[in-house]
Amino acid sequence: MIVLRLSNLSSLRLTVTVTTVFGESHMASLLPMVPVHDLIVEFLNTVLSEDGRHEDLLESDEGVMLWFEKQGLTGIGVVDCTRVRGLAYEAKALREVVRHLLNQRKSGEAVDVNRLNRFLHAASYSVELMDSGEGALKSVRRYACTSTTQAVAPIALAAADLLANGDFRLLGKCEGDHCAMWFYDRTRAHRRRWCNMAICGNRQKIARFRSKLKG
Secondary structure: OOEEEEEEEEOOEEEEEEEEOOEEEOHHHHOOOOOHHHHHHHHHOOEEEEOOEEEEOOOOHHHHHHHHHHOOHHHHOHHHHHHOOOHHHHHHHHHHHHHHHHHHHHHOOOOOHHHHHHHHOOOOEEEEEEEEEOOEEEEEEEEOOOOHHHHOHHHHHHHHHHHHHOOOOOEEEOOOOOOOOEEEOOOOOOOOOOOOHHHHHHHHHHHHHHHHHHO
């Protein structure tokens, strides 16, 4: 039995624990083998907007599974969730919860941890040791997937890790007009302002240039 809990120690300090029959251990060793903070940014950015048009990559169960596959999550057992119905509804619900909690964390408010704990409590997986060839060994997580909430458990785990351990000075929103994209700033100077300099950055520069001409 694995129980995961996000605890609100204060408005600026969160902790995540994984309780097993062996006691407590840090969650990071049990997360999917992908950059977890980038995973959450990609999750938030699954609503695409351009020229007033919107596309939700999680609009259907098939869309959610395709996104899982592109993020490398199918290698940890999520692929077995193809028979679960209602996956899109649960994935979108989790996305809004994560968005809300990240906004709370960035603004210094107390984080409503119970909203994410609902998803964390449903997580269930086993860890297997496998021979990956040529004498190399690797550990693989096999997630249970008997419900839609279990299906999105890897995302909830990654969100909990970001909320508890992420550097929120580096988590930002694009400053482009009408752009809702997020990013995790890994530039050397940590002065990133745009989701994509070639798109939103240039648009802002052009807008400022036109404004000066009119002035």
